[in-house]
Amino acid sequence: FVGRNSSPFLKTSLQTTVWNDLTGNVTHCLLQSDAKRDQGFDGASTGWTNWVDEKSSKALRDCLDSFSLQCTDTDERVISCFRWLSKCPAPAIVDLSEELRTLVAARMTQYDTSFSNQDLSSSSGFLQRVACHLILLPSGSVLTQSLQSPAGAMIHGKLLQGGVTRFRLLNGRRTGERRQVSSNEEAPSWLQYGGPERNYKAVDMGPCILMELILLPKGLEFKTPLGTNMVGLPVSPDTYLVRAPPKNATESQHSHPNSVIDVSHWDKTFSSTVGGLEPQIEQIIRRVLDGRVLRPVSVGVASSDKNTDESDTIDKIRREEMQGLMDLGLQPVRGLLLYGPPGCGKTSLAREISNILDAVPPKIVSAPELLDRWVGGSEKLIRELFIDAENELRACGGDATKSALHVIVVDEIDAVFRKRSAGEGSAEVTRASAVNQILSKLDGVQALNNVLVIGMTDRKELLDPALLRPGRLEVHIEIPLPDQQGRREILKLQFDALRRSGRLSLPLCRAIDGDTKARMSMRGWPRRLLRRLRMKMFAEPSVSEILDLSAPRWTGGWSGADIAGLVRSSGSLALTRTRNQGGTIPGDLLITLEDVRMALNDLKS
Numbered sequence: 001f002v003g004r005n006s007s008p009f010l011k012t013s014l015q016t017t018v019w020n021d022l023t024g025n026v027t028h029c030l031l032q033s034d035a036k037r038d039q040g041f042d043g044a045s046t047g048w049t050n051w052v053d054e055k056s057s058k059a060l061r062d063c064l065d066s067f068s069l070q071c072t073d074t075d076e077r078v079i080s081c082f083r084w085l086s087k088c089p090a091p092a093i094v095d096l097s098e099e100l101r102t103l104v105a106a107r108m109t110q111y112d113t114s115f116s117n118q119d120l121s122s123s124s125g126f127l128q129r130v131a132c133h134l135i136l137l138p139s140g141s142v143l144t145q146s147l148q149s150p151a152g153a154m155i156h157g158k159l160l161q162g163g164v165t166r167f168r169l170l171n172g173r174r175t176g177e178r179r180q181v182s183s184n185e186e187a188p189s190w191l192q193y194g195g196p197e198r199n200y201k202a203v204d205m206g207p208c209i210l211m212e213l214i215l216l217p218k219g220l221e222f223k224t225p226l227g228t229n230m231v232g233l234p235v236s237p238d239t240y241l242v243r244a245p246p247k248n249a250t251e252s253q254h255s256h257p258n259s260v261i262d263v264s265h266w267d268k269t270f271s272s273t274v275g276g277l278e279p280q281i282e283q284i285i286r287r288v289l290d291g292r293v294l295r296p297v298s299v300g301v302a303s304s305d306k307n308t309d310e311s312d313t314i315d316k317i318r319r320e321e322m323q324g325l326m327d328l329g330l331q332p333v334r335g336l337l338l339y340g341p342p343g344c345g346k347t348s349l350a351r352e353i354s355n356i357l358d359a360v361p362p363k364i365v366s367a368p369e370l371l372d373r374w375v376g377g378s379e380k381l382i383r384e385l386f387i388d389a390e391n392e393l394r395a396c397g398g399d400a401t402k403s404a405l406h407v408i409v410v411d412e413i414d415a416v417f418r419k420r421s422a423g424e425g426s427a428e429v430t431r432a433s434a435v436n437q438i439l440s441k442l443d444g445v446q447a448l449n450n451v452l453v454i455g456m457t458d459r460k461e462l463l464d465p466a467l468l469r470p471g472r473l474e475v476h477i478e479i480p481l482p483d484q485q486g487r488r489e490i491l492k493l494q495f496d497a498l499r500r501s502g503r504l505s506l507p508l509c510r511a512i513d514g515d516t517k518a519r520m521s522m523r524g525w526p527r528r529l530l531r532r533l534r535m536k537m538f539a540e541p542s543v544s545e546i547l548d549l550s551a552p553r554w555t556g557g558w559s560g561a562d563i564a565g566l567v568r569s570s571g572s573l574a575l576t577r578t579r580n581q582g583g584t585i586p587g588d589l590l591i592t593l594e595d596v597r598m599a600l601n602d603l604k605s
């Protein structure tokens with residue numbers, strides 16, 4: 001796409017190709033609507049929306065419908081800009097109004113010769129009635145400040161990536177909610193009118209990008225920027241908005257960058273976010289990831305991003321190696337199932353895998369979201385999950401080695417993809433056809449090799465056996481309750497931020513690390529015997545007894561989520577104590593072993 005500082009680029013490339021139709025339609029819509037208003041349909045007197053010429057507004061939306069956001073260049077700057085757009089870390093708006101106005105001004109000369117590019121001051125009133133921006137929302141987020149346009153403004157919207165729920169705010173309450181997913185042609189553009197505040201919430205299935213094109217009635221002008229959400233592009237803004245590629249798009253147009261990923265540190269990256277799962281991580285790397293992205297020929301060379309020649313060579317070697325494996329019939333794994341008791345880190349691990357693969361922003365959905373009450377609705381939602389991968393594979397001429405990897409994470413997979421039965425209830429029929437749909441996408445006639453599906457469940461036994469067979473979710477990895485060593489690692493991870501900011505007392509730090517010296521010492525055995533006796537007599541343990549928090553006596557049978565709960569509970573107890581003692585949070589907050597002991601009692605009772 002094009003940002004503020006990109007005028008030279010905009011003038012050379014976009015003017016003639018990409019935006020031509022759009023600017024033509026914008027200009028036409030404004031002029032036609034003005035003419036309608038001049039004929040007496042004054043918004044102020046007959047209702048604000050009456051000034052709009054519906055026919056030209058519909059033509060403008062049809063034009064928007066054919067837009068999609070794609071990276072069509074192999075230039076590193078373009079790619080990084082594209083990645084930033086689709087992985088924007090916080091809700092943001094990229095303003096494109098100036099670019100659009102320049103093009104509309106050029107267009108206007110065709111209608112009116114007094115409207116020249118050199119003298120925009122006379123026409124600025126007209127141009128100031130047009131605005132266009134991209135709204136970027138990370139998964140599940142909303143704009144920090146709602147948007148508001150004057151009553152009567154025409155707001156044309158188009159979803160370009162992900163999913164969104166759009167709503168209005170009336171007296172602080174959300175109304176008129178509409179949900180839309182997917183960035184393909186099936187997500188139609190919409191028209192809404194200004195007046196009340198509006199906002200957007202990204203559906204929890206990955207980052208969302210949408211475009212708003214706003215036209216104001218005569219007499220109104222855009223003056224102020226769109227508030228605190230506004231940002232500029234952080235990198236050279238040379239990524240473009242293009243029309244959907246023709247079906248026979250050539251390979252060179254869509255050669256997706258196969259980024260060089262150094263996988264030699266993956267195990268360390270994983271273990272910095274999830275604890276106690278080394279054997280499982282080792283299995284995932286060996287059985288799933290190694291076959292996807294090959295280990296670098298030389299780590300030293302691979303990490304030197306600047307040297308493009310060397311990176312290209314490595315990329316070439318990787319592709320050849322990947323192609324060699326494919327020729328031998330060694331297809332990469334397309335599906336991974338993580339199963340085990342709740343709260344043991346399945347979701348955290350899946351998120352980590354999809355982040356590490358760093359190809360296309362992962363789509364993360366909860367399976368119940370895929371159930372739709374309308375006939376064919378669930379199948380459509382499932383197809384939409386795979387549509388980007390399908391489009392890219394088609395653009396690469398069906399060669400998966402040239403396509404980026406698309407990761408799809410489906411949580412609570414048992415809610416939908418359970419064993420099909422002969423039942424004839426409508427819910428059963430919907431579920432069965434949803435299962436069939438995903439089966440065909442994973443390993444049927446429409447199987448996609450550029451996809452990795454990660455399913456998660458607490459109830460593996462409920463899943464349809466056809467889904468679990470080799471070729472589909474073929475690697476099954478159990479994420480069990482952590483053992484003592486695992487609990488110690490999770491405790492260290494969960495307390496890590498507090499420890500690094502100096503908020504943990506020394507005895508607590510020792511108990512987290514497991515005071516092995518004290519445990520192993522034989523000298524203290526009479527005292528230990530006394531302690532055990534006291535434990536039998538009094539229900540509550542004393543602080544001095546907690547030498548190792550990971551010991552079965554304290555946290556035996558706990559999951560990672562339980563341990564995270566213990567940390568939260570201890571923190572809030574310390575917070576209350578500090579406030580009651582008149583201390584300040586930045587200066588005096590210290591979590592002690594006594595806080596943890598009380599939290600243990602609370603959680604166990």
Ligand SMILES: Nc1ncnc2c1ncn2[C@@H]1O[C@H](COP(=O)(O)OP(=O)(O)OP(=O)(O)O)[C@@H](O)[C@H]1O
Binds near residue numbers: 273343344345457493
């Ligand atoms: N192995 C672990 N290491 C670190 N933190 C963990 C681990 N397991 C769980 N947690 C903590 O527990 C929380 C919940 O974990 P997560 O959602 O990954 O579990 P889950 O197995 O997917 O549960 P469910 O099956 O109920 O969805 C995480 O946010 C994390 O804080």
